[in-house]
Amino acid sequence: MSLTNNQLNDFVKKEVKKYEGVYVPVKANILERAIIRSVSPKRLHPNPDDEFSFPTVGPHFGIIAKYEAQFRSRGKIKDDPWDESIQVQKIYPDGYMILNGHHRWAAALRTDIKRIPVNIINITHEVDIENMLKLSDHDKRVSLDLDEVIFCDPKKTEAEKPLKFPFNKIYKERIRKGIPSLLHILSRNGYDIWVYSSNYYSYDYISNYFKKYSVRLNGIITGTARKVKGKEEASKRIEKMFKEKYSETLHIDDKVVLRTIKGQKDFDDIPIVDEGDGWAYAVINIIKKLYPEE
Structure with a gap:
């Protein structure tokens, strides 16, 4: 999914519109959290409540570009962008909502990475x-x-x-x-x-x-x-x-x-x-x- 900056903005807006007011946080059981360590980036959704998804703030394309460069040169660089998993929470009706790691997720989409590491968290609401x-x-x-x-x-x-x-x-x-x-x-x-x-x-x-x-x-x-x-x-x-x-x-x-x-x-x-x-x-x-x- 090779996306231009404008296309990424449009994609985020569509995802937010699709899930805002509809999604419900769901508790992931201990087995699911232990077994699922990576997922397709397509199963992750931008958090409507995060500033990454705010029209007045939105993605920082400089940060995304930095991660893209790291992803493309994996194995050749010292700092692995996956040293820290993307933190997510399970949601209804499907997939996982991003808690932390939106820019790495966006970079993964733009570089066609098939699976990205996640840490499923049951946060307190x-x-x-x-x-x-x-x-x-x-x-x-x-x-x-x-x-x-x-x-x-x-x-x-x-x-x-x-x-x-x-x-x-x-x-x-x-x-x-x-x-x-x-x-x-x-x-x-x-x-x-x-x-x-x-x-x-x-x-x-x-x-x-x-x-x-x-x-x-x-x-x-x-x-x-x-x-x-x-x-x-x-x-x-x-x-x-x-x-x-x-x-x-x-x-x-x-x-x-x-x-x-x-x-x-x-x-x-x-x-x-x-x-x-x-x-x-x-x-x-x-x-x-x-x-x-x-």
């Missing part, structure tokens, strides 16, 4: 968040960033021991030392545990990973950095749901613990000081001081 909140009977929550706080580089930060085979081949991210213990303590203190990430992870992947450490997560939100249509309005609705549900929120960052209480303008901003016993131990001590009687 607004209705999923609403259902998670309904399932909880707590009025307090704690939030942590998966990539900035929970996952770590074991060469730089002390980490929990990796899971035993074969799970260490499935769950490759390393968890910061003491995180499971910290989350257990927070749960015992009546907190719902919410984790989030700007990157794309499947809800069930993260949930099952933490179950290996006997940790139950109440909420998982990923792909927070994606630029999509209506994101600001959706964020406001979600924040409203959180405010109505929780009277208290703890946000644990890499360097501080921030506590806010509904109806109060003031908040607690407590620095995390590791005195040699580890980051998680320092946070646990903060929690104990907040709730000395518990």
Whole structure:
């Protein structure tokens, strides 16, 4: 499918018109996500909510041309454009909606590549968040960033021991030392545990990973950095749901613990000081001081 820039624009517009308001995200089962690692680019569809598909933004043809050149010289270049799979979600009525990787997909179409690697992800949608909140009977929550706080580089930060085979081949991210213990303590203190990430992870992947450490997560939100249509309005609705549900929120960052209480303008901003016993131990001590009687 050799397409000129104008033809590609027209093709994207037709695809968006065909699926916008019609497609429905569908959860892919674990077997499908494990087996399907590559698909024809024709089975992928541009995301109507992504800026790639916006008439006022659209494809960046310079980026597409760069990928085209890489595809045509595969095996001769150091940087393989397929080092990272295109991230997609399964949709009804057919195929997969692109979450991340539109320009590589467009370049694949223009260079007639038969199959491209994909990573099928079950992302969290607004209705999923609403259902998670309904399932909880707590009025307090704690939030942590998966990539900035929970996952770590074991060469730089002390980490929990990796899971035993074969799970260490499935769950490759390393968890910061003491995180499971910290989350257990927070749960015992009546907190719902919410984790989030700007990157794309499947809800069930993260949930099952933490179950290996006997940790139950109440909420998982990923792909927070994606630029999509209506994101600001959706964020406001979600924040409203959180405010109505929780009277208290703890946000644990890499360097501080921030506590806010509904109806109060003031908040607690407590620095995390590791005195040699580890980051998680320092946070646990903060929690104990907040709730000395518990």
